[in-house]
Amino acid sequence: MTTIKEMGRFCPTDHNGNILNDASLQNINPGFMKVIEETVEHYKAHLKEDLHSIYIRGSIPRGLGIEGVSDLDTIALTNKTTHDMDLGWVEKSERFLNSKYKCVDGVEFSFYSIDEALKTNHFSIIPFMIKTHSVCVYGDDVSVYLPEYKADIKLGNEHLVNLKRQIDQAKEDLDGNDDREDIVDCCRWIMKIIVRAGLALVIEKEAKYTRDLYPAYRLFAKHYPGKEPEMRQALQYAVDPVENPVEILGFLEGMGCWLTGEAEEWLDIHNLKRER
Template sequence: MTTIKEIGRFCPTDHNGNILNDASLQNINPGFMKVIEETIQHYKTHLKEDLHSIYIRGSIPRGLGIEGVSDLDTITLTKRNIHDLDLGWVEKSEHYLNEEYRCVDGVEFSFYSVEEVLNTNHFSIIPFMIKTHSVCVYGEDVRVHLPEFKADITLGNAHLVNLKRQIDQAKEDLVGNDDEEDIVDCCRWIMKIIVRAGLALVIDKESKYTRDLYPAYTLFAKHYPGKETEMKQALHYAVNPVESRDEILAFLEGMGSWMINEADKWLDVHNPKKEWNL
């Protein structure tokens, strides 16, 4: 069992409140470099001239990666629409890298067209993640072409407007599911969403943001002390996911339903039309 560590930090900001990117190549633990290099090679081999750029996001480029615990999350921009690409190789590549490199908990491939990412008329989480939480490890860095982002209701909305759909999807995936690995993956995924949604509920009061789970939990608990125990349980599930679908479903029926209700109250104030992107 992984011990919950009091690690992580809120995003730094400039004097205007714009979120600063604290990811860099220099922050990456050398123990992760081999898997990063081979992941880049898989992208280059299969995408060839359709490859525009590759980014590493999350804890690893921020110097917070824990060997054997952290995921290697990648974002790749392509020159063509992803629906026009043959991505049949991805599952095999991910499986190979996950078996070959135990320094990470998993390697995640993701694909977006560069045209899609540079269209920033409305808020979108991928341009946000590239601008504020990622480092370019191959190709032309588009971060200079992306707008600044603040820890405000626009960002909070991205975490709350789809919360009910995400919790309902988790329930649907769990009911009747006997695949323990699938249940664990679902548990980790939905609990991270819940913890980050907890932070989003108070983002208009605090003007702070983090992708890191522990500080997100503490900021939520500051404003909702009566729900501190339940959110700490969500944090525990995110770090140490369980194989019991019934246990997860019971939590989602309780704390999950409460979170949906609170999200609806927040949206009634800040986004009554329930627009996906502000």
């Protein structure tokens, strides 16, 4: 069993409460540089003139990457919409890089048009991630054109407005599933969502935000001590996912349903129309 590590931190903020980006090239462990460089080359070779810029997000550019454990999460901004591009090469490139580089647990490619990234008349997670959690490793950095973000109800809403749908989707994906790899991926995905949703419930009270799971769990437990064991279990599932769909479904029927109820009450106060 993987031991839960007491690591991670809340996002730094300025005197106005705006979230500061603590990702930088200088923070990246040199052991990750070769896989980053080759990932960039795959993007360039296949997208060519359709490629605008590439960003590394998550733990690695924040100096929290653990060799052999952390994923390499990337974002490519493109000059065309994804519907207008051939992305048939992506799975093959991910498979190749994952087999070649054991310093990361996996390489993830993702694509968003430059127009989509710069459309900020409503909250969207990709501009937020570029502005607050990513470093540009190729092309022109668009973060300077993006608005400031705070740890407030807009950010909390992002984690709660779709929570019921996401949990229902996980239940559907797990029901009758016998694909071990798929079950593990689903377990890790939905448990991360649950832990971050727990933080979102108290974001207005604390004015703190983090993508890191351990501090998110601790802040939730501060306000919901009676639910601390269940949220710790969600954290355990996120870092050490299980292959038993019945076990995961049982947890989602219990803690998942309770959390969904709390989210609905939160939304009744802050977002009655359930808008993004």
